[in-house]
Amino acid sequence: MRRSILDNNQPGPDILSLPLLVIEDDEGLNRLIRKNLGREGLQVEGVGTGREALAALKDTPDILLLLDLVLPDMTGREILTELAAREIDVPFIIMTGHGDERVAVEMMKLGARDYIIKGTQFIEMLPNIIRRVFCEIGKERKLVAMDAALAQAVENWRATFNAIPDFVSVHDLERRLVRVNKALADHLGVRPEELIGKKCHDVLHNLALPWPTCPLDSALQTRQPATREVNDPHIGIPLQVTCSPMFDIQGELVGVVHVARDISEQKRAAEVIIQSREQYRELYDNAP
Known part of the structure; x- marks a missing residue:
């Protein structure tokens, strides 16, 4: 039985699996990538143009992109620019047939999780790269959730602190x-x-x-x-x-x-009790 790409990691809250969208105009390569990753137990879809990718992301923004840098209708950079304009923040891995250090740096600055050259070992490398990216995203989301929970706890504590009628201070x-x-x-x-x-x-x-x-x-x-x-x-x-x-x-x-x-109320109540006792004592002492 074939093992999933996540099986090499210990299970835990930092490991997650997102669906993948392969954006690659080479139909044969697109199919090969999807077939290979599908064997790893991943949900993978494929498109061949930038417009198809943007249409797919309208309905499923929580996805990991395998993005070819050059497509027939758009560049990878143009797709990322359009996603930013639509306020869609999606993790992505850049794929390219030609390495360019300047472009690689630019893509990493734009948020690329990795920059892969489509060489001879490209297909074999993808599972490990995706495993690492999933781990990174899982940890980031866990930290975001922890920060949100902490902020909510602080807000709840502040509300409780200020709702207390007693005078409370920390020194x-x-x-x-x-x-x-x-x-x-x-x-x-x-x-x-x-x-x-x-x-x-x-x-x-x-x-x-x-x-x-x-x-x-x-x-x-x-x-x-x-x-x-x-x-x-x-x-x-x-x-x-x-x-x-x-x-x-x-x-x-x-x-x-x-x-x-x-x-104050307890003091007044105590004084009333004392006064009542004194009155009863006086009545008792003066009784015939």
């Missing part, structure tokens, strides 16, 4: 703000970017030195989460502040996440 080892959520910036009446690089005690407490019982200091020193209640008239509301250390993949401390929650 470096020098207590400088490196990220601030919308809730904190809105409370301070500034844009988040205006706070970046400033010391937290300057921004939050209007102090030249850290807040005396700052949990951020404790988190930096102990490398453990720390929680404190902070009542600073400059802030205007009582806060429960939790600071959690951040570490890189080597386990090195790189910063602290600072989460401050408004506990």
Whole structure:
């Protein structure tokens, strides 16, 4: 049983197979290329002119081209120019009967995956060349997908970060703000970017030195989460502040996440409970 050109590679997400379009005006050579690559398990079609190629690519742009540099009606360069004008970005391998270093450089600059001279070993070389090109395209597409997923994850994180009603900020080892959520910036009446690089005690407490019982200091020193209640008239509301250390993949401390929650309602509720207890105690003490 004949093996596919992909069988020599370990299977993995970087290996893909695209259909191929052979654009070659020599009918015999076109047929031979298609027959040889078809034996390798590939889907191969063939055309003999530039116009036929452009018509085929209207419906199937996700394809690998084996493009003859000189055709009866168009040059390979003209086909590529027309594809660019149509905003069709398709991978291609240039085939030519005559090697020309200047043309080869030009084609590679235009994005050619390879530049092949149609010599005596040309047909035998094609499977390995196509295997390599498939691997390259697979890796590139995987990177594009990873970049898109990362960008989406960052956007999702940013949206979540800014949707949190608590005051959330990220601080470096020098207590400088490196990220601030919308809730904190809105409370301070500034844009988040205006706070970046400033010391937290300057921004939050209007102090030249850290807040005396700052949990951020404790988190930096102990490398453990720390929680404190902070009542600073400059802030205007009582806060429960939790600071959690951040570490890189080597386990090195790189910063602290600072989460401050408004506990005004809890404070008021606690005061109501205390007042109620005092009233009941007073009633009990004054009972006959």
